[in-house]
Amino acid sequence: MIGSLDSHQKSIPVARLVARAGMGALMIWAGGGCHKVTLQEIAPEQIETTLFLIGDAGEPDPRQVGAPLDSLTAQASAAPERSIIVFLGDNVYPGGIPAEGAAEWADARRRLEAQVRAIPPGVRGIFLPGNHDWADETAFGLYSIRLQEQMIASLAQGRNVRLIPGNGCPGPVPVDVGRLRFIALDTQWWLHSYIVRDSSSRCPTITMAAVTAALRSEVNPPGEGRVVLVGGHHPLMTGGAHGGYCGVTGPYRRFGGSPQDILSGENRTMRDSIRSAFADHPPIAYVAGHDHTLQVLRGGRNVHYILVSGAGSPSKTECAVRMRESYYVTQHRAGFMRVDIMKGKGVLLRVFRYPATKHGALAYTRWLERR
Amino acid sequence: MIAARILLGVALAAPCLLSAQVAQPLPVATEEATPIGAIPPMPLPMPASRDQNYWGFRFQYGERNERAGPEDLFAVAGGVDYQLRGGSIFGLTGGYQGRRNCQTTSSCGHALFGARGRFNVFTGGPTVASIIGDESATTTLGTEVGFGYAPSVAPGVNACTIDAGVPFSIAMMQTVRVVTFVTPGVVWDVNCSADQTSHNRSGFVGFGIGLQQLFVRGLDVNFGAQRIFRGATGLQFGISVSWVRLP
Numbered sequence: 001m002i003g004s005l006d007s008h009q010k011s012i013p014v015a016r017l018v019a020r021a022g023m024g025a026l027m028i029w030a031g032g033g034c035h036k037v038t039l040q041e042i043a044p045e046q047i048e049t050t051l052f053l054i055g056d057a058g059e060p061d062p063r064q065v066g067a068p069l070d071s072l073t074a075q076a077s078a079a080p081e082r083s084i085i086v087f088l089g090d091n092v093y094p095g096g097i098p099a100e101g102a103a104e105w106a107d108a109r110r111r112l113e114a115q116v117r118a119i120p121p122g123v124r125g126i127f128l129p130g131n132h133d134w135a136d137e138t139a140f141g142l143y144s145i146r147l148q149e150q151m152i153a154s155l156a157q158g159r160n161v162r163l164i165p166g167n168g169c170p171g172p173v174p175v176d177v178g179r180l181r182f183i184a185l186d187t188q189w190w191l192h193s194y195i196v197r198d199s200s201s202r203c204p205t206i207t208m209a210a211v212t213a214a215l216r217s218e219v220n221p222p223g224e225g226r227v228v229l230v231g232g233h234h235p236l237m238t239g240g241a242h243g244g245y246c247g248v249t250g251p252y253r254r255f256g257g258s259p260q261d262i263l264s265g266e267n268r269t270m271r272d273s274i275r276s277a278f279a280d281h282p283p284i285a286y287v288a289g290h291d292h293t294l295q296v297l298r299g300g301r302n303v304h305y306i307l308v309s310g311a312g313s314p315s316k317t318e319c320a321v322r323m324r325e326s327y328y329v330t331q332h333r334a335g336f337m338r339v340d341i342m343k344g345k346g347v348l349l350r351v352f353r354y355p356a357t358k359h360g361a362l363a364y365t366r367w368l369e370r371r
Numbered sequence: 372m373i374a375a376r377i378l379l380g381v382a383l384a385a386p387c388l389l390s391a392q393v394a395q396p397l398p399v400a401t402e403e404a405t406p407i408g409a410i411p412p413m414p415l416p417m418p419a420s421r422d423q424n425y426w427g428f429r430f431q432y433g434e435r436n437e438r439a440g441p442e443d444l445f446a447v448a449g450g451v452d453y454q455l456r457g458g459s460i461f462g463l464t465g466g467y468q469g470r471r472n473c474q475t476t477s478s479c480g481h482a483l484f485g486a487r488g489r490f491n492v493f494t495g496g497p498t499v500a501s502i503i504g505d506e507s508a509t510t511t512l513g514t515e516v517g518f519g520y521a522p523s524v525a526p527g528v529n530a531c532t533i534d535a536g537v538p539f540s541i542a543m544m545q546t547v548r549v550v551t552f553v554t555p556g557v558v559w560d561v562n563c564s565a566d567q568t569s570h571n572r573s574g575f576v577g578f579g580i581g582l583q584q585l586f587v588r589g590l591d592v593n594f595g596a597q598r599i600f601r602g603a604t605g606l607q608f609g610i611s612v613s614w615v616r617l618p
């Protein structure tokens with residue numbers, strides 16, 4: 001690698017080298033830096049827990065397991081005892097799990113099975129519900145999400161792989177592993193226009209106010225040095241299509257009234273409620289999918305970072321715009337994010353995108369919490 | 372780089388579009404005296420989160436040289452902008468325009484004021500991104516409307532302008548954003564101190580290059596130039612430094 005770099009530089013005129021060096025120094029000064037922390041640079045024994053974040057993976061290729069799922073599997077296999085894979089919703093396109101006997105049932109199962117199989121033995125798997133999992137936002141949604149929960153349990157065959165929050169409940173559901181507290185939310189519950197509970201629901205929270213109050217409590221776990229990440233399918237901020245970008249109609253989609261978009265009133269109510277719950281104890285990151293891109297964003301006052309990792313299906317990747325809040329954006333690339341919670345102190349984010357470039361799949365790294 | 376070359380080509384071609392005109396009888400033509408002609412153009416605002424509205428502040432300095440008259444013009448201005456839901460922007464401008472080497476005993480300068488709305492029509496970029504090989508490239512296309520007023524440009528002359536343009540910009544790179552932009556448009560100007568109803572109409576093109584998120588997230592520095600296709604109004608160029616307050 002070093003040799004090839006040197007030979008390349010020799011062919012560049014001095015003026016261009018100076019210009020590049022100047023621009024490079026400018027960019028480093030500007031705050032991002034260019035150094036990517038590779039997998040080899042962190043000793044495995046320094047890592048306490050590794051969280052893999054992949055969203056909108058419900059459209060796997062029916063012919064082969066390709067990137068990014070196979071790459072994620074390989075990385076998680078390296079240390080299964082400390083790895084958690086979180087599927088950030090939209091686990092089954094286009095309409096979640098249908099009733100058994102429907103023509104689409106077998107294919108829906110195939111889509112879910114590809115993801116459950118990507119979780120190596122010994123690795124904990126968490127599936128979050130997305131809008132497509134709620135029967136693509138239709139009246140069958142509550143029943144479809146229950147069917148998905150049952151199917152995941154069946155496919156897991158006793159392994160620690162499950163859909164949370166379960167039973168169509170909104171959450172929050174905390175998962176504590178060492179320093180890490182991961183809080184799962186079902187954000188589609190907030191946006192669904194049809195039935196969200198029935199006589200068999202046993203949800204501890206059944207109103208928006210109760211969910212917000214519970215979340216406010218959960219983001220402040222006991223203990224020193226805790227790392228809190230909150231996960232839901234819908235992002236709190238995005239430069240993608242659901243954020244009103246990427247198209248002539250983008251800024252005006254609010255008039256269409258889709259609650260799936262950032263500019264809609266229902267979506268804003270949900271985001272404001274979630275953010276208000278973070279006010280006293282901002283979590284280190286809110287992680288989501290929904291937009292089929294990879295984005296690392298500055299969260300603002302109530303949350304330090306917002307991560308959008310919805311590029312789990314290579315055939316569904318989309319456009320994303322770099323905003324003022326963006327640290328990193330890539331569009332039309334599949335991939336996933338990896339968050340390493342270090343022992344003692346330090347949280348490292350790495351973004352892997354596919355197809356990989358000549359420099360590899362690692363596209364971006366950032367210390368979310370300095371060591 | 373391709374985008375930069377295209378913009379440079381447009382800029383170089385602009386003088387060819389100038390038609391021979393009668394020299395301006397005023398020391399400062401009305402279309403040169405208000406913000407549209409006095410201070411440098413800027414690209415459309417960088418997209419931002421739809422969650423917030425943003426306040427921005429800017430300082431601008433512009434010069435207009437190669438004019439028919441003996442005096443070059445300079446202008447300094449400050450402005451405040453309000454970016455609505457991370458997209459469209461509404462701004463107010465106030466400043467001063469002066470004449471270099473001014474020989475007259477009367478005033479050699481005047482105040483200028485303006486209001487401008489800039490509306491994002493399209494913000495995306497995968498097509499351009501694939502052409503220039505930068506995954507983070509963003510293409511922005513919009514419309515803008517501006518109103519300008521400059522009192523006492525010359526004895527008995529107050530300048531009023533209305534302009535409309537179609538700004539287009541391409542931003543590239545991940546950390547410090549390099550943005551190239553071009554804004555073709557039309558400006559209508561009139562001496563609004565008189566009871567006259569006749570007005571002039573001129574085409575113009577603004578263009579330039581800028582650095583967004585320089586050193587801090589909200590700081591942008593843009594270098595802009597502008598040609599008004601009317602008479603020997605010369606070339607205006609200058610620098611704009613703007614800062615957006617992020618929550």
